[in-house]
Amino acid sequence: MSRVVSDIAVTMDGYASGVGQTLEKPFGDLDQAPLHGWMFDEPYAAENADEVAAIVDAGAFIMGRNMFGPDRGEWNLDWRGWWGDEPPYHGPVFVLAHRERAPVEMAGGTTFHFVTDGIHAALERARAEAGERNVSIAGGPATLNQYLAAGLVDELRLHVTPTIAGRGERVFEGVPAQRWEQISVRATTLVTHLVYRPAR
Amino acid sequence: MSRVVSDIAVTMDGYASGVGQTLEKPFGDLDQAPLHGWMFDEPYAAENADEVAAIVDAGAFIMGRNMFGPDRGEWNLDWRGWWGDEPPYHGPVFVLAHRERAPVEMAGGTTFHFVTDGIHAALERARAEAGERNVSIAGGPATLNQYLAAGLVDELRLHVTPTIAGRGERVFEGVPAQRWEQISVRATTLVTHLVYRPAR
Structure with missing residues (x-):
């Protein structure tokens, strides 16, 4: 059965991103080492291989514009995401945006589509593409919070890391x-994986 | 070895209390059932018996005035805490306050002392009383946050419950x-018990 799922790494105080995003710092002033070391650094990545694999095991993805890139306002058409030539999504990724842009096809099956008519429209398009597979709300926290507030998330996977950020963008805000x-x-x-579903 | 520990039940979004505390609602508008059902309701209380017992296994306790009672300003001297004649602490409890008040002795060994000279003074008195046993920062969140910000907590035990509060008093604020x-x-x-210590 297709579900709307979301994976997000958070600090003990619930932050998933810092403030002040730049090209060099996708997560702004948040110290990424404790937040994401469990995913990328051995021997920890091996311990968490199942959870890491599940993050990109979906038929379609939705993300906010700031997760796609550091540019604001008019598109920088040279920018094709943080992930190099072959992003890990291998499927359609719907980027929530205020300005239209032609789809960007990447190697390995990832295509970025830019959706300007809101979270419900993006989800409808993602569901149509995902078929029987899940739709993943890939982030960041502001995007996830919109879907949570609308009651549209069927499964939330919080990856809680032992660090206090003190400021930034929080999951659950609003x-x-x-x-x-x-x-x-x-x-x-280095992390605790907590999986939640809305109470029936 | 004596440690400064703290147990606190929090929602998924990090709230430990609501707003609008009254005599009838010690946690204000926060729905207590999901936050504390694991402690009090069978069969769940039995599952969590060790963690519940650990909450009051300390040689001395520190709490904020709002955890002690709903009155504000001048003391209501008839009020002797939320816990009836025999509170579960069975030892000295130091209540952070702005106004002096004579100690209140309860059945079973609990004595409430009222400390008007700040968190460090309260901790010093609690350590002296606790000896080899732990000192517990009993809550609420505003009190715990002061000790966390000061780097004075050796072990934090978060009891995370699957509910979103949306508003209230958050652990880690500030x-x-x-x-x-x-x-x-x-x-x-009904709950996940996460135990953390400051990184060495």
């Missing part, structure tokens, strides 16, 4: 009171 | 960036 259920929890050396 | 270590994680049906 999301109203909701009951959820704890589905599974798995801790490894 | 606490600056810090690196911690994940010490242990245990999930039961």
Whole structure:
């Protein structure tokens, strides 16, 4: 069954990004080492291989413009995302934006589509592309929060890392009171993976 | 070895209390059922018996005035805490306050002392009383956050419950960036117990 899922790495205080994003610092002033070391640094990446693989196991993805790139306002048409020539998505990625732009086809099956008519329209297009596979809300926190507030996320996978950020962009900001259920929890050396679904 | 520890139940979005505390609603507008059901409701309380017992296993306790009672300004001297005649602390409890008040002795060994000279003075008195046992920062979140910001907490035990509060008082509010270590994680049906210590 196709679900709308989201994976997001957060600090103990719930931040998923810093402030002051630049080309050199996709997460702004947030120290990325504790937030993402479990994904990329051995031997920790091996411990978390299943969870890391699940992050990109979806039939379509949705992300905010700031997750796609550091430019603001008019598009920098030379920019093709943070991920090099072959992004890890291998499928359609719908980027929420205010300005139209032609789709960008990358190696390995990733195509970035730019959606200017809102989160519901993006989800409709993503569902149509995903078929039986999941749709992933890839981030960042501001985008995820819009989908959470609208009650559109079927499974939230929080990857909680032992660091306090103190400031930045928080998951759940602006999301109203909701009951959820704890589905599974798995801790490894550097992170705890918490999977939640909305309470029925 | 004596440690400064703190147990606090939080929502997925990091809230430990609501707003609008009254005599009838110690946690204000926060729905207590999902936040504390794992402690009090069977069969869940039995599953979490070790963690619940650890909450009051300390030689001395520190709490904020709002955790002690709903009155503000001048003391209501008839008020002797939320816990009835025999509170679960069975030892000295130092209540941070702006106004002096004589100690209140309760059944079972709990005595409430009122400390008007700040968090460091309260901790010094609590350490002296606790001896080899731990000192517990009992809450609420505003009090815990002061000790976290001052770098005075040796072990933080977050009990994360699957609910989104949307507003209230957050743990970590005002606490600056810090690196911690994940010490242990245990999930039961309704809650995940995460134990952290500051990174060495």
